[in-house]
Amino acid sequence: MKAAVSARYGSPDVLEIGQVAKPEPKVGEVLIRIHTTTVSRTDCGMLRPHPFFIRLVSGLFRPKLTVLGMDFAGTVETVGAGVTSFKPGDRVFGMSPDTFGAHAEYLSVPEDGQIATMPAGLRFDETVICEGAWYADTYLKKFGLKSGDRILIYGGSGAIGTAAVQLAKSYGAEVTAVVGTRHLDLVKSLGADRAIDYTAQEFTKIGELFDFVFDAVGKTSYFHCRSLMKPDGVFSATDLGPWYQNLWLGPWFSLIGRRSVIFPMPKTSKAFMGYLKTLMEAGALRAVIDRHYRLEAIADAYHYVETAQKTGIVVITVTPEEEGRQA
Numbered sequence: 001m002k003a004a005v006s007a008r009y010g011s012p013d014v015l016e017i018g019q020v021a022k023p024e025p026k027v028g029e030v031l032i033r034i035h036t037t038t039v040s041r042t043d044c045g046m047l048r049p050h051p052f053f054i055r056l057v058s059g060l061f062r063p064k065l066t067v068l069g070m071d072f073a074g075t076v077e078t079v080g081a082g083v084t085s086f087k088p089g090d091r092v093f094g095m096s097p098d099t100f101g102a103h104a105e106y107l108s109v110p111e112d113g114q115i116a117t118m119p120a121g122l123r124f125d126e127t128v129i130c131e132g133a134w135y136a137d138t139y140l141k142k143f144g145l146k147s148g149d150r151i152l153i154y155g156g157s158g159a160i161g162t163a164a165v166q167l168a169k170s171y172g173a174e175v176t177a178v179v180g181t182r183h184l185d186l187v188k189s190l191g192a193d194r195a196i197d198y199t200a201q202e203f204t205k206i207g208e209l210f211d212f213v214f215d216a217v218g219k220t221s222y223f224h225c226r227s228l229m230k231p232d233g234v235f236s237a238t239d240l241g242p243w244y245q246n247l248w249l250g251p252w253f254s255l256i257g258r259r260s261v262i263f264p265m266p267k268t269s270k271a272f273m274g275y276l277k278t279l280m281e282a283g284a285l286r287a288v289i290d291r292h293y294r295l296e297a298i299a300d301a302y303h304y305v306e307t308a309q310k311t312g313i314v315v316i317t318v319t320p321e322e323e324g325r326q327a
């Protein structure tokens with residue numbers, strides 16, 4: 001099968017479109033013909049690799065995973081022995097956070113993994129938002145966000161940020177989103193109660209206090225944002241922050257009996273896929289798609305995602321649905 005292969009670490013130029021063995025679904029697995037996937041910041045981090053210490057898990061000198069890609073949407077081709085909840089022809093979406101592999105024509109995933117049948121009425125490219133939503137929801141749940149809470153989401157325009165704004169609204173929170181000028185209307189359309197342009201004003205000087213401050217693009221810090229936080233307010237960020245401070249501030253605050261900074265790690269859960277599907281079908285969570293690329297041009301997609309300028313997600317079309325049907 002055709003796949004985007006990264007046999008070594010490096011810039012997107014190391015990627016090659018080549019032939020690799022088509023996976024066979026093992027017992028309890030579902031083989032999916034991929035129609036769409038994404039290039040995410042996680043894929044970019046795995047390719048370089050960045051930060052350097054992820055080599056400890058991704059492979060010290062060479063990548064253990066040579067086909068990246070976490071989000072997928074496609075059609076079930078075959079199922080392994082014992083699979084009962086999917087059958088050939090089912091339209092499915094999901095993510096493969098442990099083994100990646102979606103930058104390829106086929107992907108085999110466990111039936112009890114992060115896979116669900118497609119939300120009714122949506123196209124494949126409109127469902128490859130699971131990774132961003134997964135991270136966003138991890139943070140919102142760890143905050144303990146509930147109806148009526150006030151949350152400031154810094155950087156509401158990326159994959160995680162666009163999901164965070166919508167998910168926070170679905171929790172019933174009052175959402176203030178901080179974005180650049182070109183994204184003000186977008187975040188309002190996603191449900192933000194208020195949008196602040198970080199290029200036009202210093203967002204920490206708006207004179208309001210929040211229960212939670214979530215840096216969804218890793219561009220600010222606890223120390224910069226603490227004037228925005230209520231005395232028992234909590235800060236979190238998707239990145240490690242200057243001097244990896246988000247890793248050590250959490251434990252340090254715990255030692256003195258406070259919860260001012262948290263840095264949660266996402267955990268996989270089958271139930272999450274059902275939750276996303278329900279939100280998507282209700283129109284409470286939608287994809288914000290910046291660009292589409294064909295698999296053959298995936299290196300260009302990586303280069304673009306690495307600019308940190310994308311809005312929402314960048315979609316890769318592996319096999320258009322019509323071609324998949326004729327194959």
Ligand SMILES: NC(=O)c1ccc[n+]([C@@H]2O[C@H](COP(=O)([O-])OP(=O)(O)OC[C@H]3O[C@@H](n4cnc5c(N)ncnc54)[C@H](OP(=O)(O)O)[C@@H]3O)[C@@H](O)[C@H]2O)c1
Binds near residue numbers: 181
């Ligand atoms: N914790 C984890 O496990 C994990 C997992 C995945 C990703 N991440 C990290 O999470 C971050 C977000 O990923 P993503 O894919 O959602 O981001 P992304 O899509 O790359 O974010 C890009 C968006 O951020 C905006 N932006 C750039 N600079 C900004 C600034 N200074 N202030 C506010 N907005 C700014 C850009 O628009 P403008 O420039 O026009 O404002 C653009 O719309 C990344 O840093 C990534 O490394 C963490």
